[in-house]
Amino acid sequence: xxxxxxxxxxxxxxxxxxxxxxTFGYGFEYKDYFDLRRLGAVVVKGIAMKPSHGNPTPRVxxxxxxxxxxxxxxxxxxxxxxxxxxxxxxxxxxxxVVIVNIWGKSIEEYRDVAARLEAEKEDxxxxxxNISCPNIKEGGVAFGTxxxxxxxxxxxxxxxxxLPLITxxxxxxxxxxxFARAVADAGSDMVSLINTITGMAINxxxxxxxxxxxxxxxxxxxxKPVAVxxxxxxxxAVKIPVIGMGGIMDGDDAVEFMLAGASAxxxxxxxxxxxxxxLKVIDGINAYLERQGCKSVKEIIGxxxx
Amino acid sequence: xxxxxxxxxxxxxxxxxKVEFFVPEICAETQPxxxxxxxxxxxxxxxxxxxxxxxxINENGILTVIYKVVGEGTEVLAGLPAGxxxxxxxxxxxxxxxxxxxxxxxxxxxxxxxxxxxxxAKRSPVKGILLLGARSEADLILTDKFAAAGFDVRLAxxxxxxxxxxxxxxLIPPLLKEKSGQKIRFYGCGPTPMxxxxxxxxxxxxxxxxxxxxxxxxxxxxxACFACVVKIKTDNEDGWRYARTxxxxxxxxxxxxxxxxx
Numbered sequence: 001x002x003x004x005x006x007x008x009x010x011x012x013x014x015x016x017x018x019x020x021x022x023t024f025g026y027g028f029e030y031k032d033y034f035d036l037r038r039l040g041a042v043v044v045k046g047i048a049m050k051p052s053h054g055n056p057t058p059r060v061x062x063x064x065x066x067x068x069x070x071x072x073x074x075x076x077x078x079x080x081x082x083x084x085x086x087x088x089x090x091x092x093x094x095x096x097v098v099i100v101n102i103w104g105k106s107i108e109e110y111r112d113v114a115a116r117l118e119a120e121k122e123d124x125x126x127x128x129x130n131i132s133c134p135n136i137k138e139g140g141v142a143f144g145t146x147x148x149x150x151x152x153x154x155x156x157x158x159x160x161x162x163l164p165l166i167t168x169x170x171x172x173x174x175x176x177x178x179f180a181r182a183v184a185d186a187g188s189d190m191v192s193l194i195n196t197i198t199g200m201a202i203n204x205x206x207x208x209x210x211x212x213x214x215x216x217x218x219x220x221x222x223x224k225p226v227a228v229x230x231x232x233x234x235x236x237a238v239k240i241p242v243i244g245m246g247g248i249m250d251g252d253d254a255v256e257f258m259l260a261g262a263s264a265x266x267x268x269x270x271x272x273x274x275x276x277x278x279l280k281v282i283d284g285i286n287a288y289l290e291r292q293g294c295k296s297v298k299e300i301i302g303x304x305x306x
Numbered sequence: 307x308x309x310x311x312x313x314x315x316x317x318x319x320x321x322x323x324k325v326e327f328f329v330p331e332i333c334a335e336t337q338p339x340x341x342x343x344x345x346x347x348x349x350x351x352x353x354x355x356x357x358x359x360x361x362x363i364n365e366n367g368i369l370t371v372i373y374k375v376v377g378e379g380t381e382v383l384a385g386l387p388a389g390x391x392x393x394x395x396x397x398x399x400x401x402x403x404x405x406x407x408x409x410x411x412x413x414x415x416x417x418x419x420x421x422x423x424x425x426x427a428k429r430s431p432v433k434g435i436l437l438l439g440a441r442s443e444a445d446l447i448l449t450d451k452f453a454a455a456g457f458d459v460r461l462a463x464x465x466x467x468x469x470x471x472x473x474x475x476x477l478i479p480p481l482l483k484e485k486s487g488q489k490i491r492f493y494g495c496g497p498t499p500m501x502x503x504x505x506x507x508x509x510x511x512x513x514x515x516x517x518x519x520x521x522x523x524x525x526x527x528x529x530a531c532f533a534c535v536v537k538i539k540t541d542n543e544d545g546w547r548y549a550r551t552x553x554x555x556x557x558x559x560x561x562x563x564x565x566x567x568x
Contacts, residue, residue: 025530029553045532053548058523060533062354067525074532074548220353249353272525273345273353275307275395 002289003296004282006040006264008241009189011126011164013040013097013264016297017254017282020245020268021045021101021128021168022071027094028086033275036096038282040264043099044081044091046130049109049116051077061201061210066220066247067269068199070213073103073133078116092123099166102157103130107143110153115160127163129154129188132170132195133217144170144195150179151186158187166243169193169234171223176230177237184238191234192243192266194227220269221247228260235261235302249277251284258285258297259304308332312390313368315383320444322374322418323384329394330367336360337401338426339495339519339557342369343527345393349382356380357524357552359422359495360397361448372421372447398527399556402426402493402517409491410434412481412514413457414504416474416496417441420448422519423495427455435460435481439474439500443467475503482513492516492560505563516560521551529553537564 004015018041024030027042036042054074061068081087081100091098100117104110114127131144131153143149154167167183169176171194180191196217201210227246235242244262247269248254254265270277289297310327318324332342343355356379362370375384386392404426405411411434413423420438427436433456440446442465449459460477461469470477474496482490492514494504501518508516524534535548536555539562546564549555 023526023531025526025528029526029528029530045530051542053544054532054535057535059535060523060525060531062352064351065353067354069525069531069533071532074535269353272531273355274393275526275528 002286002294003298004286006297006301008243008263009164015040015282016258016264016285017278018043018099018243018264018266019271019278020266021130023268023271026081026087026091027096027098028090030275031090031094034279036091036094039096039278041097041099041125042091043101043128043266046073046075046101046103046133047078047081047113047117048073048075048103048105049078049112051075051080056212058210058212059216061216063199063201063218063220063222065222066218068201068211068216068218069196070211070216072213078113082116082120088123097125098123099126099128100124101128101130101168103133107149107153107156111156111160114157118161118163121161121163124163126166127157127161128166128168128192129157130168130195132168132172141170141172144179145173147178147182151182154183154186154188164189166190166192168195170195171226171230172198177233180234180238184240188240190241190243191238192245193234194223194230194246197223197226219247221249223247224253224256228256231257231262232260232304248281249273251281251286251288254281254285255288255300258300259302261302263301308394308396309391310369310394312386312388312392314388315386318372319447322372322447325371325373325383325386327369327371327392327394328367329369332394332396333363333367333369336363336369336397336425338404338429339402339422340397340399341556342371342394342396343398343524346379346383347386347390347392349379352378354525355395355527356383357398357521357527359519361421361424362428363425372418374418395527399552400554402519402557405430405432405434405491407431409489410485411493412437412490413493413495414474414478414500415439415494416500417445418447419494419496419519420452423493424448424451424455426493427452427457433457437462437474437477437481439463439477439496441465473500475500475507478507490514494518494560502563502565505560506565508560509565517557518560518563519556520558520563521556524552527552538562539564
C-alpha cells in the first residue's frame with residue numbers, strides 16, 4: 001500500500017478522495033454502504049441560512065456520458081443541519097472528516113452561515129464556499145462569474161472563520177485562473193473545480209425542455225477533459241492547493257487530475273452509478289502508484305511530463 | 307449492491323416485458339411497494355441506474371420486474387438474454403402497509419401500476435378488489451394473477467375495448483355504494499394525474515385511508531441527490547415541501563399528497 005496522505009495547507013487527509021457536494025447527501029444516506037471514515041473527506045450538500053425548496057421538477061436529465069441537473073440547492077438550513085439527527089450530529093458520531101459546503105443569496109448570507117458554523121465548528125474540518133451553482137437565480141453563480149463579487153464573498157467569509165476555506169469555482173467563465181487568483185487573494189486556502197457546466201436538453205417529441213429550470217449543470221465523464229484542462233490552468237496560476245473534480249469514474253481518472261496539478265480529487269456523479277465509486281477510486285489510485293513504483297501519492301501531484 | 311443473474315426475460319404482453327433476477331438477498335427483505343435500482347448491463351454511454359418496482363418475489367430467490375419499453379434503457383434491457391448479470395441495489399424505498407384485518411383493500415392501478423401492487427395483493431391477509439384502468443385492452447396486465455390471488459378484478463379502458471369505458475377512478479363511487487359501511491383501505495399506483503385524483507377524493511370525502519406510490523426521475527435511489535422529489539403537505543408557511551420519493555417514498559399516505567394546483 002502506497003502512502004495516500006495528502007496535505008492541503010492546514011488540512012491533512014488520509015487519502016485524496018472526497019465526495020463532491022450535492023452527490024453524497026449529508027453522508028447519512030450512504031451510512032449502510034460503507035464506513036465514512038474510509039473517505040479522505042465527506043463534502044456535504046450546500047447549506048444556507050434557511051431551509052429552501054430547490055427548483056421545480058423535472059430536475060435531472062440523462063445525457064450521453066453524463067447528466068444535467070438543476071436541483072437548485074434544496075436544503076435544511078444551517079440550524080437543522082447543525083442539530084438534526086440526519087445531519088451534523090450523525091456525522092460527528094460517524095467519525096468522518098467533514099467539509100461543509102455553504103451558499104447564500106447575498107454576501108451577508110455567506111458570511112452568516114460561515115459564522116454560524118464557526119460557532120459550532122467541532123468536527124468540521126473545512127468550509128467549501130459554493131460560488132458556482134448554475135441553477136439558482138440569486139446567489140450561486142452570480143458570485144462565481146464576477147471577479148469582484150467572488151473576491152468579496154471570500155473576504156467576508158474569511159473575516160468570520162478560522163476554518164480552512166475552499167472556494168468552489170465555476171467553469172462557466174472565460175478565464176477560470178483569474179477567479180482562482182481572486183479568491184486566493186481574498187484568503188481562500190484552496191480552490192475546488194469544476195462545478196457543472198451549464199447545458200440544456202429538449203425533448204423533441206413534446207418540444208419541452210427536459211429540465212423545468214430550462215438549463216442545468218452538466219456532469220459525468222463527458223466533462224472530464226474540460227475539467228482536467230481547467231485544473232491544469234488553475235494549478236499553474238495559484239500556489240494554494242487545488243481539488244480537482246469533473247467526471248471522475250475510477251482511479252485512473254483521479255490520477256489524471258492529480259498529474260494535471262490537483263492535490264486531491266472529488267467523486268460526484270459516479271456515486272449515482274455506484275455508491276462504492278469513491279472507494280474504488282482510492283483503490284485505483286493505490287494500484288496506479290504501485291504499478292508506477294511510487295511510494296507516495298504526493299509524487300504524482302503536478303507530475304505531467306511535457 | 308448485489309449482482310443478480312437474469313433467469314428469464316420474456317415478453318409478457320405486447321410492449322410489456324417480464325424479467326426475473328436471481329437475488330435471494332434482496333428477496334429476503336422485500337416488502338410490497340419497494341423497488342430495485344438496476345445498472346443495466348450493456349447500456350453503453352449511459353451512467354445512471356434505472357429504478358423498477360418489484361412485482362413479485364418467491365422463496366427460491368427469484369425477483370420479478372414487469373417493465374415496458376419506453377426508452378434506451380428498457381430497450382437494451384429487453385435484449386438481455388438469460389444468464390446476463392446485472393448489478394442491483396435494493397430493496398429500496400418505503401413499502402405499502404398491509405391492510406388490517408377489518409379493512410377491505412382496494413387497489414386502484416393505472417397502466418402497469420398493477421405490476422407494482424401485485425406483491426401487495428399476494429401478501430394481503432384480506433382479499434380485496436383491484437380496480438385497473440388503462441388506455442386499451444392491450445395495456446391491461448396481470449389481471450389473471452390478481453384473480454388467482456383472490457382479488458375481485460374490475461377493469462376500465464379509455465377506449466372501451468375492455469370493461470368500463472372511461473377512467474379507473476370512475477369505478478370508485480359505485481364501489482363505495484356497494485361496500486357502504488365497510489372500512490376500506492385504498493392503495494394507488496399509476497400515472498400521476500390518476501394518483502392526484504385519487505388522493506383528492508380521499509382527502510375530500512374521507513371515506514377511507516389510502517396510500518399512493520409516487521415517483522419521479524430518479525438518480526441515486528437513496529435520498530442523496532434530491533432529484534426525484536414530489537410535493538408533500540407540511541406545516542410550514544408554504545404548506546408543502548419537496549420529499550424524496552426514493553427514500554421518504556415512493557409510498558405516501560393520500561392525506562400527505564399536496565394536490566393544490568395540481
